[in-house]
Amino acid sequence: MTSEKGAADGVGVVKTQTYSFEGLELESGRRLAPVTLAFETYGRLNADRSNAVLVCHALSGDAHAAGFHEGEKKPGWWDAMVGPGKAFDTDKYFVICANVLGGCRGSTGPSSVNPATGHPHGTDFPFVTVGDMVRAQTKLLDHLGVGTLLCASGGSMGGMQTLQWAAAFPDRVKSVIPLATTLKHSPQQIAFSEVGRQAVMADPAWRGGNYYAHGQPERGLALARMIGHITYMSDASMEEKFSRRTRSGQTGFSFNPEFEVEGYLRNRGDHFVQRFDANTYLYLTRALDYFDLSGDKLLPSGGKAPPKFLVIAFKSDWLYPAYQSKEIVNVLRGRQADVTYCEIQSTYGHDAFLLEFEQETTLIKHFLARVSGKNVHD
Amino acid sequence: MTSEKGAADGVGVVKTQTYSFEGLELESGRRLAPVTLAFETYGRLNADRSNAVLVCHALSGDAHAAGFHEGEKKPGWWDAMVGPGKAFDTDKYFVICANVLGGCRGSTGPSSVNPATGHPHGTDFPFVTVGDMVRAQTKLLDHLGVGTLLCASGGSMGGMQTLQWAAAFPDRVKSVIPLATTLKHSPQQIAFSEVGRQAVMADPAWRGGNYYAHGQPERGLALARMIGHITYMSDASMEEKFSRRTRSGQTGFSFNPEFEVEGYLRNRGDHFVQRFDANTYLYLTRALDYFDLSGDKLLPSGGKAPPKFLVIAFKSDWLYPAYQSKEIVNVLRGRQADVTYCEIQSTYGHDAFLLEFEQETTLIKHFLARVSGKNVHD
Numbered sequence: 001m002t003s004e005k006g007a008a009d010g011v012g013v014v015k016t017q018t019y020s021f022e023g024l025e026l027e028s029g030r031r032l033a034p035v036t037l038a039f040e041t042y043g044r045l046n047a048d049r050s051n052a053v054l055v056c057h058a059l060s061g062d063a064h065a066a067g068f069h070e071g072e073k074k075p076g077w078w079d080a081m082v083g084p085g086k087a088f089d090t091d092k093y094f095v096i097c098a099n100v101l102g103g104c105r106g107s108t109g110p111s112s113v114n115p116a117t118g119h120p121h122g123t124d125f126p127f128v129t130v131g132d133m134v135r136a137q138t139k140l141l142d143h144l145g146v147g148t149l150l151c152a153s154g155g156s157m158g159g160m161q162t163l164q165w166a167a168a169f170p171d172r173v174k175s176v177i178p179l180a181t182t183l184k185h186s187p188q189q190i191a192f193s194e195v196g197r198q199a200v201m202a203d204p205a206w207r208g209g210n211y212y213a214h215g216q217p218e219r220g221l222a223l224a225r226m227i228g229h230i231t232y233m234s235d236a237s238m239e240e241k242f243s244r245r246t247r248s249g250q251t252g253f254s255f256n257p258e259f260e261v262e263g264y265l266r267n268r269g270d271h272f273v274q275r276f277d278a279n280t281y282l283y284l285t286r287a288l289d290y291f292d293l294s295g296d297k298l299l300p301s302g303g304k305a306p307p308k309f310l311v312i313a314f315k316s317d318w319l320y321p322a323y324q325s326k327e328i329v330n331v332l333r334g335r336q337a338d339v340t341y342c343e344i345q346s347t348y349g350h351d352a353f354l355l356e357f358e359q360e361t362t363l364i365k366h367f368l369a370r371v372s373g374k375n376v377h378d
Numbered sequence: 379m380t381s382e383k384g385a386a387d388g389v390g391v392v393k394t395q396t397y398s399f400e401g402l403e404l405e406s407g408r409r410l411a412p413v414t415l416a417f418e419t420y421g422r423l424n425a426d427r428s429n430a431v432l433v434c435h436a437l438s439g440d441a442h443a444a445g446f447h448e449g450e451k452k453p454g455w456w457d458a459m460v461g462p463g464k465a466f467d468t469d470k471y472f473v474i475c476a477n478v479l480g481g482c483r484g485s486t487g488p489s490s491v492n493p494a495t496g497h498p499h500g501t502d503f504p505f506v507t508v509g510d511m512v513r514a515q516t517k518l519l520d521h522l523g524v525g526t527l528l529c530a531s532g533g534s535m536g537g538m539q540t541l542q543w544a545a546a547f548p549d550r551v552k553s554v555i556p557l558a559t560t561l562k563h564s565p566q567q568i569a570f571s572e573v574g575r576q577a578v579m580a581d582p583a584w585r586g587g588n589y590y591a592h593g594q595p596e597r598g599l600a601l602a603r604m605i606g607h608i609t610y611m612s613d614a615s616m617e618e619k620f621s622r623r624t625r626s627g628q629t630g631f632s633f634n635p636e637f638e639v640e641g642y643l644r645n646r647g648d649h650f651v652q653r654f655d656a657n658t659y660l661y662l663t664r665a666l667d668y669f670d671l672s673g674d675k676l677l678p679s680g681g682k683a684p685p686k687f688l689v690i691a692f693k694s695d696w697l698y699p700a701y702q703s704k705e706i707v708n709v710l711r712g713r714q715a716d717v718t719y720c721e722i723q724s725t726y727g728h729d730a731f732l733l734e735f736e737q738e739t740t741l742i743k744h745f746l747a748r749v750s751g752k753n754v755h756d
Contacts, residue, residue: 123633186613186622194640195604197633198604202598226572235566238564238565238566241565244563244564244568255501260565262572282633292622
């Protein structure tokens with residue numbers, strides 16, 4: 001039952017929790033121990049434990065998907081989508097979001113203290129893959145008493161995690177909603193990852209990754225984020241937001257950020273370094289590059305029946321273009337999987353998965369109702 | 379008359395020349411004096427001085443458009459287009475190419491020695507605009523005895539110069555062939571300029587632009603070039619050239635350039651710093667950002683009759699997308715100008731203007747024959 005008031009209210013004040021477990025064997029062959037995951041939950045697990053939904057964050061996201069942290073004014077990164085009456089309706093579903101393995105927002109990652117040395121891991125941290133992230137999530141679900149997910153959903157790197165769920169744990173996930181994502185990083189996507197990493201590593205303050213006693217490579221990380229932001233927007237959304245407007249009303253023959261778009265990018269870069277760790281940026285972008293579920297890896301032949309899919313792409317997304325989502329759909333259709341595809345007409349570029357929540361909500365509500373075997377108005 | 383042998387031979391060994399003049403008043407209000415332009419010419423100016431063609435280079439180009447420098451194996455940047463029997467047929471036309479004002483390949487720019495101080499200008503160099511570049515070119519043409527150009531042609535920044543010729547000197551240019559260019563830099567294009575500049579300026583070796591006694595900011599400039607190269611190629615051309623191939627046949631869980639695309643970009647970056655000056659990169663990208671012939675600036679109302687136009691765009695060019703060329707065409711058609719538009723089906727992205735020379739040749743040969751009032755086979 002949806003209440004309009006509830007939809008407006010959201011999940012209210014929330015706290016990030018942590019769960020630690022002994023360790024994890026990684027795809028690289030190394031073992032990481034112990035492992036902590038930061039996570040939040042919204043709504044309640046029902047009696048037959050059939051209503052759990054995992055939402056998976058993108059590169060710079062975290063466990064705080066919805067609601068407000070005490071004293072903060074900015075809600076979680078997918079607050080428009082998670083809450084009473086929203087797409088992931090917390091009156092119906094038990095929603096879980098965890099900071100990824102390798103992250104820097106409460107989960108074990110390069111910036112966490114290595115208990116063996118008493119210092120942050122830095123670049124001694126083992127490489128993690130999207131497969132490792134998902135296996136860490138299964139440990140959290142075990143802890144929460146969730147055997148099978150009703151759904152795993154997320155955009156971009158979050159979408160890769162949902163595909164990995166389908167590939168690695170098809171018996172633990174009934175449905176999957178990947179948004180603005182791909183079966184594999186293309187060379188152009190690898191190239192953008194690489195220039196971001198080079199921006200970080202070229203900053204002398206990076207110090208080969210051992211910067212924790214000195215402060216992080218702010219200029220390099222800010223530059224990486226500026227490059228990233230260009231790829232998250234579209235030509236059209238930049239034109240709409242900035243056009244050629246200048247901050248002072250004129251150009252001044254200088255290298256200062258005279259154009260609004262320059263000021264915006266510098267501002268976004270400067271903000272990012274306050275909340276994100278540079279080594280983590282390196283590790284997570286590398287995990288993206290290594291991601292590859294092409295061929296028969298998404299649905300191994302002879303494997304279990306695949307989950308149901310709702311694949312969502314955005315017309316103006318040139319970083320994870322719609323053709324990559326269609327490739328996912330083609331693989332699924334080739335296996336007679338139950339798959340719905342929608343390309344949303346948006347000018348927001350890759351950021352659209354965080355912004356086009358009205359259209360996403362309609363699609364996701366009906367899909368989840370069908371997956372639950374219920375009417376959308378139940 | 380075209381000889382097939384001539385077409386294969388090209389213009390042979392050429393030398394870059396220089397022309398110096400007293401000085402130039404710049405759009406910024408500053409005066410630059412003296413000014414030297416490096417240039418090359420191919421073919422001969424005819425008796426009535428009616429066969430001169432100016433080819434204008436892009437950001438990282440130079441005066442060496444065609445033929446070979448003594449002892450070098452790599453020809454000029456548009457050798458496929460300039461020579462006997464080629465698009466700009468040196469049996470018919472007198473072709474001129476000059477390094478732009480503000481450049482670092484023989485023309486006066488930030489890396490030139492300031493005669494007033496005996497040291498390179500560095501960031502004391504005045505800002506130059508595309509308008510300044512073109513006014514400097516008119517001085518060179520005066521020197522060469524060329525009153526009116528039969529044609530001005532070039533791609534990208536070179537295309538902007540050709541548009542500037544039409545806007546500022548419509549009585550000195552009979553036809554214009556802009557390729558892969560725009561009436562004005564969009565916010566996305568400004569944004570890519572800006573991250574390239576930030577890459578240079580974030581390198582401590584940049585030293586505020588005073589690096590000439592110490593060696594240039596190689597790492598920052600290489601990174602700027604890496605970012606640039608992503609924008610010069612297309613998603614499709616990168617897929618074709620690199621796909622997800624690795625250099626050793628496997629990924630190794632490292633931040634090394636494991637993927638071929640990473641190795642390629644690093645290689646291109648490392649090569650670039652051997653031949654290009656970092657401050658020049660800042661100044662020329664700023665000139666691109668300031669470029670704006672939108673509104674009625676391309677063809678001022680009440681102005682002279684415009685030259686004839688052949689506007690060429692490339693389907694996969696996402697840095698200077700075809701819609702920007704169509705905007706040029708729309709402005710021209712609105713003024714009843716003689717304009718031909720062609721969008722070439724290429725997967726090479728922005729680089730296509732340097733690579734799709736067969737299709738370009740057909741279009742340009744016929745256009746120039748018509749502009750000259752001759753049959754293409756004359």
